[in-house]
Amino acid sequence: MIPISLTVNGEKVxxxxxxxxxxxxxLRLDLxxxxxxxxxxxxxxxxxxxxxxxxxxxxxxxxxxxxDGADVVTxxxxxxxxxxxxxxxxxxxxxxxxxxxxTPGMVMTAAELLAEAGTPTRGExxxxxxxxxxxxxxxxxxxxxxxxxxxxRSAKP
Amino acid sequence: MNEITPASIGLSREDLPNxxxxxxVPRPNVPKLVQGRATYTDDVTLPRMLHAAFLRSPHAHAKxxxxxxxxxxxxxxxxxxxxxxxxxxICDPWVATxxxxxxxxxxxxxxxxxxHATWQGEPIVAVVAESRAAAEDGVAALDIEFEALAxxxxxxxxxxxxxxxxxxxLGDNLVFTRTAxxxxxxxxxxxxxxxxxxxxxxxxHTGVTLEPRSIIAxxxxxxxTLTVYHSTQAPHMMQGVFAKQLRMKEGDxxxxxxxxxxxxxxxxxxxxxxxxxxxxxxxxxxxxxxxADRFESFVSDIHARDHRIKGRLAVDTEGRVLAxxxxxxxxxxxxxxxxxxxxxxxxxxxxxxxxxxxxxxYRCTTTVVLQNKTPTCQYxxxxxxxxxxVTEGLMDLAAEALGMDPVELRRRNxxxxxxxxxxxxxxxxxxxxxxxxxxxxxxxxxPLDRIRADQAEARQRGVxxxxxxxxxxxxxxxxxxxxGIGGARISAQDGCTVRMDPDGSIVASSGVTEQGQGTEAxxxxxxxxxxxxxxxxxxxxxxxxxxxPYGGGTWACRGAGIGGEAALQSAIALKQQxxxxxxxxxxxxxxxxxxxxxxxxxxASGKPRMTLFELGRIVxxxxxxxxxxxxxxxxxxxHFITKEYPFAFTNGIQASWxxxxxxxxxxKLLEHWCVEDCGRVVNPMLxxxxxxxxxxxxxxxxxxxxxxxxxxxxxxxxxxxxYLVPMSAEMPEIHVGHVETPTRESLLGxxxxxxxxxxxxxxxxxxxxxxxxxxxxxxxxxxxxxxxRILRALGTxx
Numbered sequence: 020m021i022p023i024s025l026t027v028n029g030e031k032v033x034x035x036x037x038x039x040x041x042x043x044x045x046l047r048l049d050l051x052x053x054x055x056x057x058x059x060x061x062x063x064x065x066x067x068x069x070x071x072x073x074x075x076x077x078x079x080x081x082x083x084x085x086x087d088g089a090d091v092v093t094x095x096x097x098x099x100x101x102x103x104x105x106x107x108x109x110x111x112x113x114x115x116x117x118x119x120x121x122t123p124g125m126v127m128t129a130a131e132l133l134a135e136a137g138t139p140t141r142g143e144x145x146x147x148x149x150x151x152x153x154x155x156x157x158x159x160x161x162x163x164x165x166x167x168x169x170x171x172r173s174a175k176p
Numbered sequence: 177m178n179e180i181t182p183a184s185i186g187l188s189r190e191d192l193p194n195x196x197x198x199x200x201v202p203r204p205n206v207p208k209l210v211q212g213r214a215t216y217t218d219d220v221t222l223p224r225m226l227h228a229a230f231l232r233s234p235h236a237h238a239k240x241x242x243x244x245x246x247x248x249x250x251x252x253x254x255x256x257x258x259x260x261x262x263x264x265x266i267c268d269p270w271v272a273t274x275x276x277x278x279x280x281x282x283x284x285x286x287x288x289x290x291x292h293a294t295w296q297g298e299p300i301v302a303v304v305a306e307s308r309a310a311a312e313d314g315v316a317a318l319d320i321e322f323e324a325l326a327x328x329x330x331x332x333x334x335x336x337x338x339x340x341x342x343x344x345x346l347g348d349n350l351v352f353t354r355t356a357x358x359x360x361x362x363x364x365x366x367x368x369x370x371x372x373x374x375x376x377x378x379x380x381h382t383g384v385t386l387e388p389r390s391i392i393a394x395x396x397x398x399x400x401t402l403t404v405y406h407s408t409q410a411p412h413m414m415q416g417v418f419a420k421q422l423r424m425k426e427g428d429x430x431x432x433x434x435x436x437x438x439x440x441x442x443x444x445x446x447x448x449x450x451x452x453x454x455x456x457x458x459x460x461x462x463x464x465x466x467x468a469d470r471f472e473s474f475v476s477d478i479h480a481r482d483h484r485i486k487g488r489l490a491v492d493t494e495g496r497v498l499a500x501x502x503x504x505x506x507x508x509x510x511x512x513x514x515x516x517x518x519x520x521x522x523x524x525x526x527x528x529x530x531x532x533x534x535x536x537x538y539r540c541t542t543t544v545v546l547q548n549k550t551p552t553c554q555y556x557x558x559x560x561x562x563x564x565x566v567t568e569g570l571m572d573l574a575a576e577a578l579g580m581d582p583v584e585l586r587r588r589n590x591x592x593x594x595x596x597x598x599x600x601x602x603x604x605x606x607x608x609x610x611x612x613x614x615x616x617x618x619x620x621x622x623p624l625d626r627i628r629a630d631q632a633e634a635r636q637r638g639v640x641x642x643x644x645x646x647x648x649x650x651x652x653x654x655x656x657x658x659x660g661i662g663g664a665r666i667s668a669q670d671g672c673t674v675r676m677d678p679d680g681s682i683v684a685s686s687g688v689t690e691q692g693q694g695t696e697a698x699x700x701x702x703x704x705x706x707x708x709x710x711x712x713x714x715x716x717x718x719x720x721x722x723x724x725p726y727g728g729g730t731w732a733c734r735g736a737g738i739g740g741e742a743a744l745q746s747a748i749a750l751k752q753q754x755x756x757x758x759x760x761x762x763x764x765x766x767x768x769x770x771x772x773x774x775x776x777x778x779x780a781s782g783k784p785r786m787t788l789f790e791l792g793r794i795v796x797x798x799x800x801x802x803x804x805x806x807x808x809x810x811x812x813x814x815h816f817i818t819k820e821y822p823f824a825f826t827n828g829i830q831a832s833w834x835x836x837x838x839x840x841x842x843x844k845l846l847e848h849w850c851v852e853d854c855g856r857v858v859n860p861m862l863x864x865x866x867x868x869x870x871x872x873x874x875x876x877x878x879x880x881x882x883x884x885x886x887x888x889x890x891x892x893x894x895x896x897x898x899y900l901v902p903m904s905a906e907m908p909e910i911h912v913g914h915v916e917t918p919t920r921e922s923l924l925g926x927x928x929x930x931x932x933x934x935x936x937x938x939x940x941x942x943x944x945x946x947x948x949x950x951x952x953x954x955x956x957x958x959x960x961x962x963x964x965r966i967l968r969a970l971g972t973x974x
Binding site: 037039047053054055056057058059060061063064066093094095098107110111112113114116117118119120121122123126141142144145146148149150151152153154155156157158159160161162 | 202203205206207208209210211212213214215216218219309383384385386387388435436437438439440469470691692693694861862865868869870871872873895896897901902903904905906907909910933
């Protein structure tokens with residue numbers, strides 16, 4: 020077992036982990052943070068997308084043992100901080116989530132795009148989200164929700 | 177955030193109580209989904225819970241006998257190991273046939289096979305441990321000797337002499353065959369002006385629910401009850417299955433659906449590994465969890481659409497359809513899947529080919545055979561994308577042979593909008609469809625002149641674009657004629673209980689289920705409408721066999737049409753009961769009162785008389801002040817089942833605009849349109865999103881998704897890097913329009929909307945690709961339309 024000490028959603032966490040424990044299992048099984056989902060466990064589907072040291076990453080491709088000293092933010096953290104409450108409201112208004120299994124990862128990816136504060140086209144939004152699979156919506160409503168949020172943010176002084 | 181009130185969706189007091197039907201009310205379930213606060217089955221942890229992992233067959237076909245479990249049992253954390261023989265002591269096998277599919281046969285299937293492995297990925301031995309990781313360590317330490325057998329993998333040779341017979345006791349590999357024939361097909365072809373024919377292939381693909389199949393079974397030996405947390409579409413059906421197979425009473429089995437992460441038909445079947453989990457929990461008296469990993473999903477979730485279809489179409493000089501002659505062959509894996517069976521998809525092809533058109537002469541045969549591959553069964557739009565691709569592919573070939581515009585050929589043959597009721601050649605009865613109105617609406621949306629001009633201009637530049645159309649019909653709101661008549665314990669009826677609580681809140685529990693479609697949202701709208709309360713005062717309960725009326729669940733596009741009508745009828749009954757009580761309190765005749773925005777009003781003037789809060793206070797806490805003989809049952813239950821028509825058919829038409837790169841064979845989707853008629857639209861936004869999501873799954877089947885096997889029956893596409901599903905960058909903008917022809921079978925008038933997109937999209941894309949390739953004299957009819965297949969059609973590669 021390997022000792023690690025890290026910050027998760029602003030809280031100090033100290034644990035011992037098996038070397039093979041990946042971050043998504045660490046969050047879900049050891050910390051009870053079940054908002055991030057294990058969809059494929061080989062880094063393709065994006066359902067486990069979360070933020071490590073300020074950048075979005077795949078929770079299923081990172082070993083928890085490698086995260087001593089890291090700063091991890093999950094969907095729970097980003098929801099509580101209110102960073103993307105406008106984006107989340109746009110998801111509701113556009114019905115940009117159906118079964119919702121991909122949604123936390125999708126929100127984490129879109130949050131990074133919003134943080135870049137650019138003016139992407141719909142095509143560029145689609146490209147940005149293309150590492151996150153959604154099996155229900157066909158993506159259009161998600162693109163709409165992100166576009167709506169970008170537009171309303173850029174309209175604000 | 178996101179509170180749904182009448183004001184937030186633009187409703188005033190004057191609009192109510194009649195205005196929730198047809199409004200784009202946001203789903204009350206979505207805030208928890210976007211905040212990561214949903215609860216899927218894998219998010220549930222029970223005390224003393226164990227975890228299961230399965231050793232799966234590495235061979236497509238093999239015998240096995242001795243299983244040495246000693247090393248596995250010695251792995252730290254491993255608790256027990258179960259073989260097929262262990263589970264067979266307490267769990268009976270099942271046979272998936274339906275009586276109304278004449279001559280159908282299949283072999284008994286056990287939760288774990290006794291000595292015969294019949295597909296690569298079949299669960300063979302289960303290991304139960306304190307964690308999933310330990311269980312997998314245990315699986316790796318199992319010693320089992322397989323004797324590999326020759327595999328039957330090619331459906332074309334499944335019935336040939338000398339072939340491998342997968343289950344010798346069945347005699348051969350034939351599961352089912354049916355021919356529908358009407359009119360005089362031979363004479364029609366002999367008299368035809370033009371005959372076109374083609375061989376179509378639809379690629380074996382699967383549902384890829386992002387949440388894998390998940391189950392926790394918990395048996396309590398003290399009260400002899402089994403509680404199952406299950407990611408399923410049909411909790412009551414599964415309650416019956418667990419009870420029957422484990423020799424229990426239905427009342428002792430409770431199935432609970434937490435949030436379900438996608439279903440698409442994948443989660444409405446009986447899976448041997450899931451029954452094994454229930455059996456192991458029963459034996460151990462402890463909860464057992466199993467969540468399929470993605471590899472397991474690919475080899476053990478049902479597959480679908482593995483068909484080869486030969487089709488011929490005869491037309492006269494005017495372009496009128498004279499006859500369709502279709503021969504369908506499908507391989508379904510080694511077992512028909514319980515309890516819906518794996519013959520329904522082929523049977524649907526027989527029922528649906530030529531469906532949109534008015535013609536007399538028809539012959540269609542389906543032949544359903546066994547293979548050593550993952551079992552196939554019902555996946556979103558069961559049989560429809562196959563029948564639509566064959567029908568619409570042949571229609572475009574006929575248009576080309578006649579030198580006629582494909583839209584004009586369709587217009588000449590679509591069943592007239594005033595021709596209903598109408599019975600199709602294979603016997604499908606249509607209550608009311610709108611093919612011509614839908615076509616006209618589509619042509620208002622598609623800028624066809626601009627597209628044709630763009631196409632001609634692009635060809636000058638060596639850029640090949642094409643537009644394709646596909647009319648379709650879709651079967652929804654199934655009656656017992658779908659499954660019940662064949663002996664399956666699958667409910668076509670659904671119920672809803674609506675109650676008013678003391679503060680005037682309304683709670684409705686329904687037998688239909690939610691997997692993301694918005695079932696609970698539309699039920700809330702319908703109940704709010706029926707009772708006369710703001711929609712934010714309604715709570716919906718689904719997915720628990722102990723607290724909801726018995727019902728079929730959500731599949732075959734029945735949630736709105738069947739569950740919605742039950743909700744409406746029970747809400748109206750509750751309203752009448754409330755008005756009876758209010759009449760006694762207010763000394764007014766109940767028929768002079770109404771309920772609007774949660775208040776009792778005078779019907780004529782609209783003047784508020786009393787709040788439901790006050791009515792609730794008196795009924796629940798001061799019943800002594802009411803007349804002694806006054807009925808005050810503020811809870812009402814109604815059930816609904818369709819009675820006049822076996823199915824409520826819907827219709828629609830799609831158009832796809834694509835660009836094909838002849839150098840690479842890549843298809844770029846430029847734009848997509850769909851007009852569909854699902855009867856009464858309860859929530860336009862949710863219907864549009866169902867159509868869009870369905871279209872994208874259809875696109876997946878047409879262009880990307882394929883379960884590829886080698887000649888020995890090994891599945892080669894077992895990761896999401898190998899099996900491609902649509903991603904956002906490749907998807908086109910999708911425009912959705914509606915025509916509304918409500919069914920007269922119900923007050924609500926709703927039919928289903930979830931499968932229309934998937935039914936029509938592959939055919940529209942195929943026709944668009946072939947329109948693009950026309951100047952290059954190339955054509956494709958084999959899905960998925962991969963770059964390789966397009967380059968082969970172009971002669972670029974051999």
